[in-house]
Amino acid sequence: MPRKSAIPALVVALVVALVALHAVLLFAGFFAPYDPAVQDRDLPYAPPTRVHFIDASGFHLRPFVYAWTSAVQGDDAETYKEDRSRSYPIHFFVSGPSYRLIGLFATDRHLFGVAQPAKIFLFGSDGFGRDEFSRILFGGQISVAAGLAATLIALLAGTVLGIIAGYCGRWVDESLMGVTELFLSLPWLYFLLGVRAFLPLHLSTLRTFFLLTGVIGLIGWARPARLVRGIVLSARNRNYVLAARGFGGSHLYLLRRHILPETFGLLLTQAALLVPRYIAAEVTLSFFGLGVNEPTPSWGNMLSTLQQYSVLVSYGWLLAPAGALVVTSVLYGYLADLFHSRLKSS
Amino acid sequence: MSFIVRRLARSALLLFGVSILCFLFTEMAPGSFFDEMRLNPQISPETIANLRTHYGLDQPLVVRYERWLKSALRGDLGISIAYNSPVTPLLWSRAKNTLLLTTTALLLTWIISVPLGVWAASRRGGLLDRLITLASAFLISVPELVLAVALLAVAVRWGILRTGGMISADFESLSMWAKLQDVISHLVLPVCILVLAETAVIVRHVRASVLETLQSPYVQAARGFGISRTRLLFRHVLPVAANPAISLLGFSLAGLLSGSLMVEVVCGWPGLGPLILEATLSRDLYLVIGGIMLSALFMVMGNLVADMLLSALDPRIRGNEDKAEAEQGLHAA
Amino acid sequence: MGSNLPTDSPINSPNNSASVPEALLRVQGLTKRYVRGGLWRKRLPVAAVSCADFYIPRGQTFALVGESGSGKSTVARCVTRLERPDSGSILIGGTDIAQLMSRDLAPFRADVQMVFQDAVTSMNPRFSALDVIEEPLLINCKAHDTPGASERRDLVRALMIEVGLSAAWMNRSILHFSGGQRQRLALARALALRPQLLVLDEALSGLDLSTQAQIANLLLDLQAAHSLTYLLISHDLALVTLLADVIGVMSEGETVEVGPTRQIISEANHSTTKKLVAAAKAAGSNLAQIAGASA
Numbered sequence: 013m014p015r016k017s018a019i020p021a022l023v024v025a026l027v028v029a030l031v032a033l034h035a036v037l038l039f040a041g042f043f044a045p046y047d048p049a050v051q052d053r054d055l056p057y058a059p060p061t062r063v064h065f066i067d068a069s070g071f072h073l074r075p076f077v078y079a080w081t082s083a084v085q086g087d088d089a090e091t092y093k094e095d096r097s098r099s100y101p102i103h104f105f106v107s108g109p110s111y112r113l114i115g116l117f118a119t120d121r122h123l124f125g126v127a128q129p130a131k132i133f134l135f136g137s138d139g140f141g142r143d144e145f146s147r148i149l150f151g152g153q154i155s156v157a158a159g160l161a162a163t164l165i166a167l168l169a170g171t172v173l174g175i176i177a178g179y180c181g182r183w184v185d186e187s188l189m190g191v192t193e194l195f196l197s198l199p200w201l202y203f204l205l206g207v208r209a210f211l212p213l214h215l216s217t218l219r220t221f222f223l224l225t226g227v228i229g230l231i232g233w234a235r236p237a238r239l240v241r242g243i244v245l246s247a248r249n250r251n252y253v254l255a256a257r258g259f260g261g262s263h264l265y266l267l268r269r270h271i272l273p274e275t276f277g278l279l280l281t282q283a284a285l286l287v288p289r290y291i292a293a294e295v296t297l298s299f300f301g302l303g304v305n306e307p308t309p310s311w312g313n314m315l316s317t318l319q320q321y322s323v324l325v326s327y328g329w330l331l332a333p334a335g336a337l338v339v340t341s342v343l344y345g346y347l348a349d350l351f352h353s354r355l356k357s358s
Numbered sequence: 359m360s361f362i363v364r365r366l367a368r369s370a371l372l373l374f375g376v377s378i379l380c381f382l383f384t385e386m387a388p389g390s391f392f393d394e395m396r397l398n399p400q401i402s403p404e405t406i407a408n409l410r411t412h413y414g415l416d417q418p419l420v421v422r423y424e425r426w427l428k429s430a431l432r433g434d435l436g437i438s439i440a441y442n443s444p445v446t447p448l449l450w451s452r453a454k455n456t457l458l459l460t461t462t463a464l465l466l467t468w469i470i471s472v473p474l475g476v477w478a479a480s481r482r483g484g485l486l487d488r489l490i491t492l493a494s495a496f497l498i499s500v501p502e503l504v505l506a507v508a509l510l511a512v513a514v515r516w517g518i519l520r521t522g523g524m525i526s527a528d529f530e531s532l533s534m535w536a537k538l539q540d541v542i543s544h545l546v547l548p549v550c551i552l553v554l555a556e557t558a559v560i561v562r563h564v565r566a567s568v569l570e571t572l573q574s575p576y577v578q579a580a581r582g583f584g585i586s587r588t589r590l591l592f593r594h595v596l597p598v599a600a601n602p603a604i605s606l607l608g609f610s611l612a613g614l615l616s617g618s619l620m621v622e623v624v625c626g627w628p629g630l631g632p633l634i635l636e637a638t639l640s641r642d643l644y645l646v647i648g649g650i651m652l653s654a655l656f657m658v659m660g661n662l663v664a665d666m667l668l669s670a671l672d673p674r675i676r677g678n679e680d681k682a683e684a685e686q687g688l689h690a691a
Numbered sequence: 692m693g694s695n696l697p698t699d700s701p702i703n704s705p706n707n708s709a710s711v712p713e714a715l716l717r718v719q720g721l722t723k724r725y726v727r728g729g730l731w732r733k734r735l736p737v738a739a740v741s742c743a744d745f746y747i748p749r750g751q752t753f754a755l756v757g758e759s760g761s762g763k764s765t766v767a768r769c770v771t772r773l774e775r776p777d778s779g780s781i782l783i784g785g786t787d788i789a790q791l792m793s794r795d796l797a798p799f800r801a802d803v804q805m806v807f808q809d810a811v812t813s814m815n816p817r818f819s820a821l822d823v824i825e826e827p828l829l830i831n832c833k834a835h836d837t838p839g840a841s842e843r844r845d846l847v848r849a850l851m852i853e854v855g856l857s858a859a860w861m862n863r864s865i866l867h868f869s870g871g872q873r874q875r876l877a878l879a880r881a882l883a884l885r886p887q888l889l890v891l892d893e894a895l896s897g898l899d900l901s902t903q904a905q906i907a908n909l910l911l912d913l914q915a916a917h918s919l920t921y922l923l924i925s926h927d928l929a930l931v932t933l934l935a936d937v938i939g940v941m942s943e944g945e946t947v948e949v950g951p952t953r954q955i956i957s958e959a960n961h962s963t964t965k966k967l968v969a970a971a972k973a974a975g976s977n978l979a980q981i982a983g984a985s986a
Binding site: 190201202300341 | 372375376379380383384495496498499500501502503504507508510511514515612613615616617619620623624634635637638639641646647649650653654657658661
Binding site for chain 3: 250251252254255256257258259260261265270273
């Protein structure tokens with residue numbers, strides 16, 4: 013007798029973490045102290061700002077930072093030293109650079125910030141003195157949105173075509189499955205590059221975004237289509253579907269009431285699997301310079317500066333976008349595992 | 359015998375289909391292939407027009423495809439503008455390096471994963487098993503690009519491995535043995551990245567498959583006879599558990615080829631990857647198409663070998679393609 | 692070929708369909724072939740039914756018996772138009788439904804309903820009892836106006852009581868019902884549209900003997916209450932003798948012998964019929980022997 017399963021604490025934590033992640037990215041403007049495009053030519057490659065609670069006068073409840081000053085203008089790496097002459101407390105809900113929340117509401121409130129001329133670079137700054145933390149948040153918007161959108165496209169196309177193949181059967185099925193086999197016979201990255209190759213290289217950010225999601229979704233429909241087709245094929249021949257046909261059920265009715273619900277479990281699992289993969293696809297393309305281009309941040313093009321060994325070695329904090337990507341992927345991966353085990357047990 | 363012939367015919371058809379797909383994609387561009395060049399003031403419109411005729415881009419799609427197909431079947435895949443030389447030898451020299459990388463990674467992956475998976479399954483719930491499960495779950499989630507960059511960072515930072523390229527500057531002057539050592543030392547980093555990524559996937563599957571076999575009735579019966587653990591594992595469990603694992607070979611290859619592209623670019627290994635990337639960025643049409651076709655060829659051949667291996671091991675597999683595929687829904691792009 | 696009907700019946704003359712007394716269902720020359728294989732594989736025709744001929748007067752129970760593979764289930768599927776026959780006619784109260792398109796078929800859907808062998812697979816496991824029984828009401832309605840939700844509940848309640856189930860279980864998932872109870876649900880569902888002909892395709896085969904007896908009695912009660920006509924498909928001759936008025940024997944896709952139950956059992960003509968009767972008698976006598984021995 014199926015009973016209501018208690019939702020374990022770990023699952024709750026997972027869902028909360030995922031929701032929090034997406035919320036932070038959605039409201040990037042609020043959580044980011046700075047505009048991602050603003051450069052500070054005096055502070056290129058600044059290391060992460062250290063947050064202090066204790067100074068000469070003892071413990072403070074409100075954390076504070078010191079400003080960075082260049083110590084040695086070396087030919088290799090800039091070295092910075094904290095200027096301890098003045099401390100800058102971190103204020104919350106400060107007013108800072110104005111922006112549009114979710115692109116709609118103009119405001120200038122930020123979660124935290126420090127007074128000028130100090131900068132709070134939580135993850136340091138890049139070669140142009142832009143705040144890495146802010147760029148990660150805004151870059152995440154693009155990368156994660158691309159992953160989500162591409163997943164939607166791939167699953168939509170895959171489901172529709174899988175249903176057509178599985179339901180119509182015979183030559184429709186065979187030809188569609190032949191096409192999917194074609195798509196699956198190429199290693200995905202080669203395929204991605206190939207398709208990307210024939211499309212315009214330099215477009216506006218918005219167009220690039222749509223292009224990327226379209227391309228990734230375009231080659232990603234094949235596997236979901238095969239899986240959905242398998243389910244539809246077996247469901248179509250079930251006796252209860254036959255019985256409903258015996259009552260005069262139309263094809264649309266049969267699909268809606270009996271066949272489609274069988275695919276939901278699979279689609280959910282596939283979604284949780286594909287989102288991180290497609291985020292990684294966008295990141296890879298942007299890393300290669302085939303995706304979102306400067307100055308718009310994306311986790312991919314932020315990581316591409318690391319292709320220079322000098323940068324890689326000296327400025328380790330620039331690996332932060334990789335960390336953000338890993339966190340996102342691991343969370344989604346855990347979700348996918350969860351869905352999959354629930355699907356298997358039902 | 360007819361099975362092999364059928365598979366060969368299918369593979370040929372597949373490659374044919376891929377080539378058509380490639381050419382269809384060239385029609386996809388909302389503008390023409392050389393639109394970007396038009397924006398560049400240094401390139402004159404005459405040059406662009408010449409390029410177009412040179413590539414036959416002013417011809418209709420069918421004519422272009424026919425010309426390409428005819429020459430491709432003779433082994434000539436066109437000319438590269440960037441290198442100003444035929445595509446085929448360019449691809450081939452790079453392909454050898456990619457094959458070296460990929461095959462090494464494939465072999466090592468399976469040599470490591472199978473025993474590891476079997477061991478983890480046989481000591482289910484133990485500390486090592488849990489460690490392996492956790493580690494593989496984590497590694498699977500990490501995108502391959504991140505893995506590559508992270509390992510590169512570690513290698514560069516601590517200077518423990520040779521990074522960049524395939525050979526050192528003084529390669530030519532080395533002895534035969536030293537040459538081999540040199541290549542191997544450069545091979546270590548990219549192979550490590552690939553193996554790490556792929557092992558996580560394979561170990562999981564091997565472990566699951568062995569666990570499932572261990573539950574099966576005939577294994578329980580065998581245990582009832584008092585067979586030793588090792589004998590049980592190797593003579594009874596492994597042959598059966600091997601099947602679903604080996605059916606992964608094809609997907610494993612797909613993942614490795616894609617992964618190798620990334621790894622080659624990041625580590626500077628002179629394989630197909632960086633070549634195709636470069637060709638894409640410089641709009642080198644026939645080089646891109648040639649590269650894609652070659653990768654498809656590798657995939658198809660690899661799958662063929664895997665299928666033949668599989669059918670040699672177990673003739674039942676030939677009928678069970680759909681079932682194996684459902685289980686693979688979790689893996690591969 | 693040829694149905695072995697009693698010679699003194701006016702039905703024997705093939706052109707005399709008009710004078711057939713009250714035949715609710717008349718099947719003539721039914722053929723159906725299945726073709727295996729697709730684009731790449733060889734196309735193999737498998738003949739399921741090569742010639743089926745019989746009729747069922749209103750209110751009667753007709754049993755179609757035969758070995759597995761003789762084509763019985765295919766006939767059942769053609770009669771309920773779950774499959775379209777290749778040739779032949781299926782007359783329901785005078786109208787040939789064999790080749791009708793789905794739109795024209797709609798009014799006849801309510802008249803002929805099927806009960807499947809495996810009650811478990813003939814219902815969507817995610818459904819509740821209410822969902823299962825009201826489904827035909829939602830899809831098909833004679834007067835083309837679907838009854839409202841509360842009206843449907845009342846109908847379902849009445850049907851459940853009629854088939855011997857407690858109406859309180861209406862909202863339970865069908866997974867909570869036993870095999871026999873699910874068969875009752877299937878009957879309730881089949882009755883929802885007030886059909887005239889019920890096709891029971893091995894409907895009692897998957898049940899244990901005591902449940903079988905219960906369902907058989909239920910069938911008789913329902914038949915009396917609603918003047919139903921039954922087409923019973925079965926391989927169990929013993930069961931058939933209990934329920935059927937007329938038996939038709941199928942062998943390798945043809946109806947080889949048709950006649951009243953008593954006649955078929957005692958004076959079988961065709962070799963297949965003799966084989967089936969002998970087997971049933973042997974099984975029965977074994978049981979009697981064991982029962983007698985232990986008495």
